Amino acid sequence: MIKNYSITVDQIVCQGEGNIVSDMDGEKVILSIQNGKYYNLGAVGGDLWARISESKPVNELIDDLFTQYEVEKSVCEEHVLSFLSLLIEEDLIQIVG
DSSP: OOOOOOOOTTOEEEEOSSEEEEEETTEEEEEETTTOOEEEEHHHHHHHHHHTSSOEEHHHHHHHHHHHHTOOHHHHHHHHHHHHHHHHHTTSEEEEO
16 A cells, blocks of 8 residues: 655654665664664755654744755755655654644
């Protein structure tokens, strides 16, 4: 069964439980204990992952990354929402509330 999750800027997200995270050459790699899969988040994805170690509103994540990486805000928002949607589909993050 294919799940399709859509994340909005008004939601709050945090890391899911049951994952082992490692740093490999500046990129975050996650092992999901739940499904036994490895995920390479890359450098920017790893940065985002670190920012949601505690619950954080998606709009704040976008603002933080927009400022840090100096990209167009609309592009940043699109990429963050897409990335978070992939993470939630794989049960790596949770929507809070």
